[in-house]
Amino acid sequence: MDNRPIGLLDSGVGGLTVARELLRQLPNEEIVYIGDTRRAPYGPRSSEQILAFTWDMVNFLLSKNVKMIVMACNTATAVALENVKTKLDIPVIGVILPGASSAIQQTTGKKIGVIATQASVRSGEYPKAIHFKSPSIEVTSLACPKFVPIVESNEMDSTIAEKVVKESLKPLIGKVDTLILGCTHYPLLRTLIQKTMGENVKLIDSGAETVRDISVLLNYFMLNGTEREQINHQFYTTAGVESFQIIAEKWLNIGHINVMHAEIEEGKEL
Amino acid sequence: MDNRPIGLLDSGVGGLTVARELLRQLPNEEIVYIGDTRRAPYGPRSSEQILAFTWDMVNFLLSKNVKMIVMACNTATAVALENVKTKLDIPVIGVILPGASSAIQQTTGKKIGVIATQASVRSGEYPKAIHFKSPSIEVTSLACPKFVPIVESNEMDSTIAEKVVKESLKPLIGKVDTLILGCTHYPLLRTLIQKTMGENVKLIDSGAETVRDISVLLNYFMLNGTEREQINHQFYTTAGVESFQIIAEKWLNIGHINVMHAEIEEGKEL
Structure with missing residues (x-):
């Protein structure tokens, strides 16, 4: 039409x-x-x-x-x-509400992580969207400012990328069962993120x-x-x-x- | 909110x-x-x-x-x-567009059946919605006027229900791979409908x-x-x-x- x-x-x-x-x-x-x-x-x-x-x-x-x-x-x-x-x-x-809604549906232990840019984390929009629907969920947000430059410079497959992803995500390992890729660049690092977080963590591609x-x-x-x-x-x-x-x-x-x-x-x- | x-x-x-x-x-x-x-x-x-x-x-x-x-x-x-x-x-x-969209996504052989009331079949809204998005799909509509009275009188588990469902659906058997339950009453007859159509036919609950x-x-x-x-x-x-x-x-x-x-x-x- x-x-x-x-x-x-x-x-x-x-x-x-x-x-x-x-x-x-x-x-x-x-x-x-x-x-x-x-x-x-x-x-x-x-x-x-x-x-x-x-x-x-x-x-x-x-x-x-x-x-x-x-x-x-x-x-x-x-x-x-x-x-x-x-x-x-x-x-x-x-892209925020669709990602938040999906994470709420998929979390098994009510521990959702959000990785995003500094401005997104500062805005608090993901925790706000999640807590509005489900206040009892624990949301941990983490800014990963080094991820976007890696993707924008097409270095996703480099050893630097692997090192940066590992170091950046350290604070979240073992602490969440579901992780929102709260930046549309991050699915381009999906394999590395999954490997770092472990196979049991459900990744949500908000896009x-x-x-x-x-x-x-x-x-x-x-x-x-x-x-x-x-x-x-x-x-x-x-x-x-x-x-x-x-x-x-x-x-x-x-x-x-x-x-x-x-x-x-x-x-x-x- | x-x-x-x-x-x-x-x-x-x-x-x-x-x-x-x-x-x-x-x-x-x-x-x-x-x-x-x-x-x-x-x-x-x-x-x-x-x-x-x-x-x-x-x-x-x-x-x-x-x-x-x-x-x-x-x-x-x-x-x-x-x-x-x-x-x-x-x-x-x-309930029509959501059901039609889902059927388009799920059909494997491009043969979709729609069962509905007489007025719904007469309106042609399901074939219209499906063909608008995907003109190459074959849509077969069938009015099942006896289904709603069975549900409204809570006779879903009776032998009459079984007989009515079998006879009504005869024209569709073997002709569709996906069947839209195009009336919100019909999921109450789902087990009978699935049994009659065969396990391989995907039923779409539009509701x-x-x-x-x-x-x-x-x-x-x-x-x-x-x-x-x-x-x-x-x-x-x-x-x-x-x-x-x-x-x-x-x-x-x-x-x-x-x-x-x-x-x-x-x-x-x-």
Whole structure:
């Protein structure tokens, strides 16, 4: 009924983990993806900056005539979701509530860990979402500021990555039964994280959980796309296209991806 | 954030299959259930009548200050969802799209069957929803007008029930790999239906699928209830309370249920 694209935004390449799930679960949907690689990582930035940068990307996506916006970035979701959602007349969805809801369903011992960027941890949005629904759950949050730079520089398979993951997660080992990957970059380190935490810890990919919610909202607002021959996804980055393209092709595994450079207008809210 | 109840409506007791899933999956939510048992079944009625009766129940639920309305009835959904949804400023959700979406995901041979009431089959809403997303799927619809009276009279375990189910489903046997129980009464006959269709046929309980969507919409519209000591579900029927109560207690399995008689005002739209 509505073949306009779905817009995804992220501070960089992390949101590609959401894009991958979206392409897999919703093959009739076209996406426009914008990664603000030039200004990544968002995690150490102030809330004011994150809000302003998120608006820059929202306005870029609106210029592409999107029917829905997915904040495929936990940091942007934590800081900007409510603000953006109330100002737009298209649906806007973030990755925190879907991840929190799924973790509540899956925890067996009521001990949930959340790893995320500094800004996300500071926002307290995950514990808030979990405790709102289930106050008796113990939530331990841990900022892992070194993870995003590893992913953005495509060093996921390096020995440095292994060392950083091991050291960063030490405070959580043995203390949680469920771990929310509270940053869309982190599923790119999933194997290392699982190995470090142990096979019994259930990892929650908040991005993948979000796609189920996107599907429900497409139904609810009657925005589903139709099956069609030609679907042209668009990928934009605010920095150079090359390293973005390498990660996108490796991660999405849908053949050649044409990544374009985006000049986004800064500082203009809706 | 919002402890108002969720309203569920059905032509009779069928929607209790949705209520059961809702109570299981969303323990923080209180429900108000109205079954129009006096005027059930809806299936053989005209669209005009079904629309008017549905509005009677919607108005009853609105008088109970509900935060969301679930049409836990395929017939009402097929005929009245769009009309009611556009006129209310609270979310209104039906059972057809969730069931159709789930069937599309689960079919292995692209042959989906739909069993429903006459009015639902006549509306063509299931094939429409499935073909919109996936035109290459073969959809076979079959009206089973004898099923609802069996359930409403609590004869699910009788030999008559077995005979009726076997004869009714004959046209579908061997022809579908997935079968949508396109009436919320039908899960009460699930064992018989599965036995008749064969173990390899995947049965889709549209009501249970709907509860996942309800959960997403509660998140999206920030309408979740909080964990609290006392939750008082309310069950109403437009006919006598006794047989409703027997089925409700058997099916919901949450101890004593206080069923009340509802006098609903007729013929007053919003």
